[in-house]
Amino acid sequence: MTTLVTHPESLSLPEEEHGTSGLLKWITSTDHKVIGKSYTITAFVFFLIAGCMAMLIRTQLASPDNTFVSQHVYNELFTMHGSIMMYLFAGPFAFGGLANFIVPLQVGAPDMAFPRLNALSYWLYLGGGIIMLSGFLTTSGAADFGWVAYAPLSNSINTPGAGPDMWIVALILTGFSAIFTGVNICATVFYLRAPGLTMFRMPIFTWNMMVTGILILIAFPVLTSALVMLWCDRHIGSHIFTVSGGGVPVLWQNLFWFFGHPEVYILALPYFGAVTDILAVFSRKPVFGYRGMVFCTIAIAALSTSVWAHHMFTTGTVLLPFFSIMSYLIAVPTGIKFFNWIGTMWRGSITFTTPMLFAVGFLIVFLFGGVTGIFLASPPVDFAMHDTFFVVAHFHEVLFGTAVFGGFAGLTYWFPKYTGWMLNDKIGKVSFWLMFIGFWVTFMPQYLLGEKGMPRRIAEYLPSTGWATLNRISTGGAYLLFLSVFVMLVAFGESWLKRKERPAGDNPWDAHTLEWATSSPPPHHNFYWIPPVRSERPVWDHNHPDHPTVKEHAREVRELVGVGAGTGARGGLAEELPPSSAGGTSAPSGDGHGPVSGNGHDPTGESK
Amino acid sequence: MRVEGQVLLVIAAFFGVVALVYWFWSGETSGTALLTGTCLLGTLPGGYYFWWSRRMKPRASDDPSAKREDGEGVVGTFPSSSIWPFVLGVSAALVALALVFGFWTAIVGFVGATTAVLGIIRESRRGGVV
Ligand code: HEM
Ligand SMILES: [Cu+2]
Numbered sequence: 031m032t033t034l035v036t037h038p039e040s041l042s043l044p045e046e047e048h049g050t051s052g053l054l055k056w057i058t059s060t061d062h063k064v065i066g067k068s069y070t071i072t073a074f075v076f077f078l079i080a081g082c083m084a085m086l087i088r089t090q091l092a093s094p095d096n097t098f099v100s101q102h103v104y105n106e107l108f109t110m111h112g113s114i115m116m117y118l119f120a121g122p123f124a125f126g127g128l129a130n131f132i133v134p135l136q137v138g139a140p141d142m143a144f145p146r147l148n149a150l151s152y153w154l155y156l157g158g159g160i161i162m163l164s165g166f167l168t169t170s171g172a173a174d175f176g177w178v179a180y181a182p183l184s185n186s187i188n189t190p191g192a193g194p195d196m197w198i199v200a201l202i203l204t205g206f207s208a209i210f211t212g213v214n215i216c217a218t219v220f221y222l223r224a225p226g227l228t229m230f231r232m233p234i235f236t237w238n239m240m241v242t243g244i245l246i247l248i249a250f251p252v253l254t255s256a257l258v259m260l261w262c263d264r265h266i267g268s269h270i271f272t273v274s275g276g277g278v279p280v281l282w283q284n285l286f287w288f289f290g291h292p293e294v295y296i297l298a299l300p301y302f303g304a305v306t307d308i309l310a311v312f313s314r315k316p317v318f319g320y321r322g323m324v325f326c327t328i329a330i331a332a333l334s335t336s337v338w339a340h341h342m343f344t345t346g347t348v349l350l351p352f353f354s355i356m357s358y359l360i361a362v363p364t365g366i367k368f369f370n371w372i373g374t375m376w377r378g379s380i381t382f383t384t385p386m387l388f389a390v391g392f393l394i395v396f397l398f399g400g401v402t403g404i405f406l407a408s409p410p411v412d413f414a415m416h417d418t419f420f421v422v423a424h425f426h427e428v429l430f431g432t433a434v435f436g437g438f439a440g441l442t443y444w445f446p447k448y449t450g451w452m453l454n455d456k457i458g459k460v461s462f463w464l465m466f467i468g469f470w471v472t473f474m475p476q477y478l479l480g481e482k483g484m485p486r487r488i489a490e491y492l493p494s495t496g497w498a499t500l501n502r503i504s505t506g507g508a509y510l511l512f513l514s515v516f517v518m519l520v521a522f523g524e525s526w527l528k529r530k531e532r533p534a535g536d537n538p539w540d541a542h543t544l545e546w547a548t549s550s551p552p553p554h555h556n557f558y559w560i561p562p563v564r565s566e567r568p569v570w571d572h573n574h575p576d577h578p579t580v581k582e583h584a585r586e587v588r589e590l591v592g593v594g595a596g597t598g599a600r601g602g603l604a605e606e607l608p609p610s611s612a613g614g615t616s617a618p619s620g621d622g623h624g625p626v627s628g629n630g631h632d633p634t635g636e637s638k
Numbered sequence: 639m640r641v642e643g644q645v646l647l648v649i650a651a652f653f654g655v656v657a658l659v660y661w662f663w664s665g666e667t668s669g670t671a672l673l674t675g676t677c678l679l680g681t682l683p684g685g686y687y688f689w690w691s692r693r694m695k696p697r698a699s700d701d702p703s704a705k706r707e708d709g710e711g712v713v714g715t716f717p718s719s720s721i722w723p724f725v726l727g728v729s730a731a732l733v734a735l736a737l738v739f740g741f742w743t744a745i746v747g748f749v750g751a752t753t754a755v756l757g758i759i760r761e762s763r764r765g766g767v768v
Contacts, residue, residue: 140713153723231702248679349660
């Protein structure tokens with residue numbers, strides 16, 4: 031059935047649908063919040079699965095000449111670990127999970143622009159994910175050509191069998207899913223923003239998601255078509271990537287990395303956005319250099335699409351100076367972002383809640399990954415380091431920093447909005463510290479291993495190589511990471527058990543942006559009421575009419591809504607309820623006219 | 639609408655320049671083709687938005703001093719539930735499996751997909767304003 035949504039201002043109380051059972055309701059739902067939650071949970075489960083594979087990989091590498099898993103299984107493990115992390119966790123967790131749930135709320139929209147397309151994205155993603163994993167059930171095992179499926183290793187002679195084919199068609203499905211989501215996010219941002227919410231007042235998270243959407247539209251079709259070509263090579267005898275039939279194997283690398291490098295930023299930009307919002311909220315300051323942030327995001331996206339062949343330096347077929355220079359250039363906007371993140375925290379009154387800790391953890395970890403990336407952008411260094419564990423350490427600092435530290439920051443920050451209750455802050459912090467320590471213990475030794483020449487993608491090494499000690503340390507760190515994720519699951523579980531005691535209220539963090547103007551979780555079609563938008567922090571402006579940064583808008587805001595000193599605003603909010611900050615008076619949520627506030631609960635989520 | 643158009647046009651311009659530089663410096667075809675495609679991806683929708691932005695009156699969401707009442711009226715139609723995306727998704731997965739295991743799942747898949755597409759079209763008609 032179809033509902034006609036008019037502007038929230040005149041939205042009547044939504045009718046809850048009755049009569050459909052739980053499962054059917056889930057299957058037929060086109061509500062972005064339901065789909066966003068499904069995506070988040072599914073992606074998290076994939077993260078756990080791929081994480082367990084990482085534990086097996088690290089266990090195998092813990093000692094020389096180990097026979098814990100066979101060479102063949104090892105190949106399957108790192109391939110599926112990488113593929114699941116990249117295609118099924120990090121991306122979908124960001125643009126399917128967080129963005130799906132949050133972007134419509136941040137722009138004040140009732141849903142995504144194309145709700146049914148959104149649902150289709152989810153089903154394609156789930157189907158693709160299941161197919162990819164089912165490769166393990168086939169007789170020849172899952173795909174084992176690495177997450178990049180280089181030709182000619184990926185042709186039907188070198189890697190025959192159903193597993194690799196399932197990997198290919200699974201990625202075609204999830205590729206379409208991502209493309210549809212990209213279209214949906216862009217359309218939502220372009221067409222469904224609330225009155226007054228101009229482009230340069232959008233929260234940085236929404237900006238970054240929009241740019242990510244564009245980047246998806248640039249990158250994913252290339253991957254999808256390359257996969258179709260690969261399928262044709264394997265099955266109908268085309269020779270696009272095989273020398274024997276006149277094809278060009280390196281073409282695969284060009285196509286793959288034209289997707290692959292932007293993909294890294296498709297995984298990073300959403301988390302940059304989430305972290306930016308989080309740093310601002312917990313420093314109680316606006317984002318420093320808002321416009322600069324936006325321009326840097328666009329610059330990063332554009333540059334990231336012209337550096338693909340820095341993954342191909344050693345092929346000897348690429349224009350080294352061009353790709354090297356372009357790669358260095360990315361450091362500039364990224365550096366400016368770091369400057370702005372620090373500027374946002376500078377002299378703020380910072381509270382170190384769980385999301386804030388993860389956000390700061392992201393800054394530190396990503397900085398290291400970025401800096402070693404600059405090393406690798408230099409061809410002579412890359413010639414030495416290519417395909418060693420130095421690279422493995424580098425890309426895990428980038429990817430783990432964004433998708434896991436940034437992802438957990440976003441997840442814990444929006445957890446109250448998702449669920450309606452607070453996460454246990456103490457357990458969350460324990461998880462953070464375990465992860466932060468575990469992270470360095472796992473990946474710093476890998477830099478050294480790379481320098482000692484240990485290649486990646488090897489299942490066994492000789493005792494005489496002298497790699498054993500560092501590998502053992504790294505494996506210990508990996509177990510610590512496993513523990514940290516387990517602790518986070520405990521935090522979720524504990525919070526669920528105690529959910530009655532820790533209701534979140536509308537705006538537990540005293541946050542800035544529109545998603546906090548509605549109840550937690552938001553009602554069907556999201557808003558009964560939207561505060562006037564006069565800056566990039568509408569909810570904060572509304573709750574803190576006397577704050578200095580609101581001064582410039584103060585007169586205007588007062589005229590429009592009648593908050594602050596009651597300058598004769600007839601029937602304005604001021605006369606009905608005094609504005610309050612979080613932790614102040616409890617506002618009756620849901621009546622549609624209370625100031626947006628917490629429920630008297632302290633922002634850390636510990637019950638008093 | 640103007641800023642949206644400009645963002646896309648900036649991207650188009652950037653890739654136009656990069657494609658030219660890349661072509662004359664490297665002479666490599668696949669990368670040049672991809673960069674040119676990216677330039678077009680910015681040009682077409684960007685140009686369209688920009689063209690429109692000069693012909694339409696600013697929307698409430700483009701107006702920095704819009705009042706809340708300015709946005710009143712119909713935002714759009716939003717289906718609140720539909721079985722067809724699920725059917726379409728499962729059908730697509732069946733078609734995909736046929737690419738691995740042989741043809742029979744594709745038959746079920748195509749039937750399912752056709753039904754789903756028809757279903758979505760019917761749903762939209764019934765919904766009225768789209
Ligand atoms: C949970 C902690 C993690 C551990 C302990 C871990 C460990 C490893 C190790 C040891 C390898 C190298 C295997 C080899 O080359 O022999 C690897 C490969 C890889 N990992 Fe992770 N990883 C973790 C998390 C992640 C995350 C979060 C991502 C991405 C979001 C990721 C993406 C990848 C990719 C893309 C590869 C390359 C696979 C290939 O060579 O084809 N990993 N991981
Ligand atoms: Cu790259």
